[in-house]
Amino acid sequence: xxxxxxxxxxxxxxxxxxxxxxxxERARFETRINAxxxxxxxxxxMGRTRALLRMAPHRRAPRNFTLTRAMIPVRxxxxxxxxxxxxxxxxxxxxxxxxxxxxxxxxxxxxxxxxPNFASSDSSLPQNAAxxxxxxxxxxxxxxxxxxxxxxxxxxNVAGSQAKSQPNTGGxxxxxxxxxxxxxxxxxxxxxxxxxxxGMGGGPSSAGNGPLVVPPEGIETLPTQLPTQATADTPxxxxxxxxxxxxxxxxxxxxPILGVPQDAQTGKYLEPLPTFIPTPTPSKSTLPASxxxxxxxxxxxxxxxxxxxxxxxxxxxVDRSATxxxxxxxxxxxxxxxxxxxxxxxxxxxxxxxx
Amino acid sequence: MDEVLLVNRARQGELxxxxxxxxxxxxxxxxxxxxxxxxxxxxxxxQVAFLSAYRSLDAFRxxxxxxxxxxxxxxxxxDELRRRKRxxxxxLEPMNDEDEEVESPTWLEDTSHSPExxxxxxxxxxxxxxxxxxxxxxxxAVVVMVDIEGLDYQEVxxxxxxxxxxxxxxxxxARLKLRDCLRSFEELLPSGERLDREVKP
Numbered sequence: 001x002x003x004x005x006x007x008x009x010x011x012x013x014x015x016x017x018x019x020x021x022x023x024x025e026r027a028r029f030e031t032r033i034n035a036x037x038x039x040x041x042x043x044x045x046m047g048r049t050r051a052l053l054r055m056a057p058h059r060r061a062p063r064n065f066t067l068t069r070a071m072i073p074v075r076x077x078x079x080x081x082x083x084x085x086x087x088x089x090x091x092x093x094x095x096x097x098x099x100x101x102x103x104x105x106x107x108x109x110x111x112x113x114x115x116p117n118f119a120s121s122d123s124s125l126p127q128n129a130a131x132x133x134x135x136x137x138x139x140x141x142x143x144x145x146x147x148x149x150x151x152x153x154x155x156x157n158v159a160g161s162q163a164k165s166q167p168n169t170g171g172x173x174x175x176x177x178x179x180x181x182x183x184x185x186x187x188x189x190x191x192x193x194x195x196x197x198x199g200m201g202g203g204p205s206s207a208g209n210g211p212l213v214v215p216p217e218g219i220e221t222l223p224t225q226l227p228t229q230a231t232a233d234t235p236x237x238x239x240x241x242x243x244x245x246x247x248x249x250x251x252x253x254x255x256p257i258l259g260v261p262q263d264a265q266t267g268k269y270l271e272p273l274p275t276f277i278p279t280p281t282p283s284k285s286t287l288p289a290s291x292x293x294x295x296x297x298x299x300x301x302x303x304x305x306x307x308x309x310x311x312x313x314x315x316x317x318v319d320r321s322a323t324x325x326x327x328x329x330x331x332x333x334x335x336x337x338x339x340x341x342x343x344x345x346x347x348x349x350x351x352x353x354x355x
Numbered sequence: 356m357d358e359v360l361l362v363n364r365a366r367q368g369e370l371x372x373x374x375x376x377x378x379x380x381x382x383x384x385x386x387x388x389x390x391x392x393x394x395x396x397x398x399x400x401x402q403v404a405f406l407s408a409y410r411s412l413d414a415f416r417x418x419x420x421x422x423x424x425x426x427x428x429x430x431x432x433x434d435e436l437r438r439r440k441r442x443x444x445x446x447l448e449p450m451n452d453e454d455e456e457v458e459s460p461t462w463l464e465d466t467s468h469s470p471e472x473x474x475x476x477x478x479x480x481x482x483x484x485x486x487x488x489x490x491x492x493x494x495x496a497v498v499v500m501v502d503i504e505g506l507d508y509q510e511v512x513x514x515x516x517x518x519x520x521x522x523x524x525x526x527x528x529a530r531l532k533l534r535d536c537l538r539s540f541e542e543l544l545p546s547g548e549r550l551d552r553e554v555k556p
Contacts, residue, residue: 007527014527018501020508049534053502056483061385062398065405066374072409 005042013043017050089343096336103329358420366412373412377405380421383504384428390487390499391432404431422513425506429496429514436492478540486536490529497522498529 012029015021021029033040356379364372384404388397404427415423487495496515500506501522506514511522 007524010531011523011527014530015523018508018526020523045534046530049530049537050502052479052537053483053498053530053533054505055479056390056503057477057480058382058503059386059389061381061401064378065381065384065398065402066377067370067406067409069370071406072370 004038009039010042010046013039013046014050016043017047086343086346089339089346093336093340093343096332096339100329100332100336103325103332107325359417362412362415362420365409366415370409373409376420376424380424381405383421384424387425387428387496387499387504388432390484390503391429391492391495392435393484393488396435400431400435401428404428407431419510419513422506422510425500425504425510425514426516432496433492482537482540483533486533486540489536490532494525494529494532497525498533501526502530 012021012025016026016029033043356375358376361372361376365376381401385397385401388400388404391397392400404424407430408424408427411427487499490498493515497511500511500514501508508519508522508526512519515522
C-alpha cells in the first residue's frame with residue numbers, strides 16, 4: 001500500500017481530513033476513496049493519528065507570563081531603528097557600488113584612457129615614480145618656443161628653481177611623449193611660430209632614482225637650436241606623421257633633444273599621442289634651452305598639438321585628475337562596504353521580526 | 356476582547372493592555388513551547404517570546420495576533436534548540452514528593468479527568484511527546500500548531516512565514532511519521548484509538 005500511494009496522495013488525505021481540499025478536488029478524492037481500499041485504509045490510519053494528536057493533554061501555563069516594567073527597560077529602540085533603516089542602507093550600498101563601478105568603467109574606457117592625463121597617470125609609466133611636474137620648467141603655460149628662445153631666462157629660472165628642490169642625480173634622459181587634443185600641453189607658442197617642429201619632443205625628466213633621470217651633462221650638450229625635422233631616427237610617434245616633417249637639419253649633441261628621443265627610449269610610451277602636427281612649419285624656431293632643462297626635478301611630458309608644443313600644465317592635470325578620482329573611488333568603496341555591512345546587520349536583526 | 360484595540364493601546368505603551376493579550380494566549384504559547392522543547396526551558400522560552408512580542412509590537416502589521424504570538428514562540432523555540440545543539444545538556448526530570456525523579460511533569464497537566472483517563476492521557480502524552488521529538492523542528496511546529504493547538508492552515512502559514520502549500524506538505528509528512536512512530540506505542544494508546552485496528556467498513 002505504501003508503495004502504491006504517493007506523497008501527493010497523503011497530502012490529499014491530510015488536507016481532506018482537515019477539510020482543506022477545494023470542492024472539485026474533494027469530490028474527485030471521495031470518488032477515489034470509494035474505489036480504492038488502500039487509499040481508504042491510509043486515510044483511516046492518518047485520521048486516527050490526527051485524532052490521537054488532538055487528544056494530547058494541554059498543559060496549563062505554570063505561571064502568568066505577563067510583563068512588568070522592570071522586564072522592558074528599553075523597547076528595543078535600536079532594533080526597530082536598524083530594521084527601519086535597512087532599505088535605506090541597502091540602497092545606499094548598492095548605489096555606492098554602482099557609482100564605483102561606473103567610475104572604474106569610465107577610467108578604463110577608451111575615451112578616458114586616450115586622455116593624456118590618464119595615460120600619464122597609468123601605473124605602467126615610469127613617471128609615476130616621481131610625480132610629473134617638471135614640464136612647466138619647459139616653456140611654461142603656453143609660452144612658445146620662439147618667445148622662449150627670445151627670452152629663455154624665465155623658463156630657465158623656473159627649471160633652476162625646481163632643480164634646487166630636487167637635484168638631478170644623473171642618468172639617461174628620457175623624453176616622454178604624450179598626446180591629447182586640445183589639452184593645452186603643447187610647447188608651441190600661442191602664435192604658432194614655435195609650434196609644430198619644436199613640439200616634437202618631450203621634456204627631459206630627472207626623476208631621482210627612477211629611470212627618468214637626466215645626466216647633468218645633458219644640459220651642456222643640448223643644442224640651442226632645435227632640429228625641427230625628424231630624421232631616420234624619428235621616433236615612432238614622429239613617423240606617424242612623416243609628411244609633416246621636412247626639415248633635414250642634422251641632430252647634434254648627445255643629450256636629449258626635444259623631438260628626438262634616444263634610441264633606448266624610442267618606441268616607449270608613444271602610443272597615446274593622438275594628434276600631430278597638421279602642417280609643417282619652417283625650422284626657424286629655436287628650442288629654448290629651458291624646454292630641455294635636464295635639471296627639472298620631475299619628468300616632463302610634452303604634448304604635440306596643432307598649436308605647437310607645450311609642456312606646461314600637463315603634470316598639474318595629472319595630479320589634479322587622477323588623485324581625486326582615486327580618492328573618490330576609495331571613498332565609494334568604503335561607503336559601499338560600510339553601508340552594506342550596516343544593512344546586513346540590520347537585516348540580521350530584523351529578519352526575525354514577524355510580519 | 357478587542358484584540359486590535361488592545362494591540363493599539365499596547366503600542367502606545369500601555370503594558371496592561373499587552374498583558375491582557377498575554378493572558379489570553381499564554382497557555383497556547385506555553386503548550387507550543389512544551390511540544391517543541393519538552394518541559395525543560397518551556398516556561399523561560401515562553402516568557403522570552405512574549406517579551407519579544409512586546410518589544411517588536413511596532414512591526415505587527417495586523418492580521419491574526421494569535422499567529423503573530425505563535426510565530427514569536429516558534430522563533431524563540433528555534434533559538435533555544437540551536438542553543439542546545441551548541442551546548443548539549445542532560446535534562447533534569449522534575450522531583451516528586453519523595454524527592455524522586457518523575458518521567459513527566461504530570462503536576463502541570465489538566466486534571467479534569469478520571470484517574471483512569473489521566474493514566475491513559477499520561478501515557479498518550481508521553482508517546483506523543485516522544486514521537487514529536489523524532490520529527491524535524493519544521494515538521495514538529497506545523498503538526499503541533501494544527502493538531503494540538505488547533506490553528507488553521509492560514510494561521511500556521513502566517514506563523515511560520517511559509518505558503519499554504521508548505522504547510523500542507525509538512526503536515527502530511529509529519530502525520531505519516533507520527534503514525535509510524537505511534538504504532539510502537541500501541542499498548543500505551545487508548546484502546547479505542549489503536550492504529551492497527553481493522554478498518555471499519
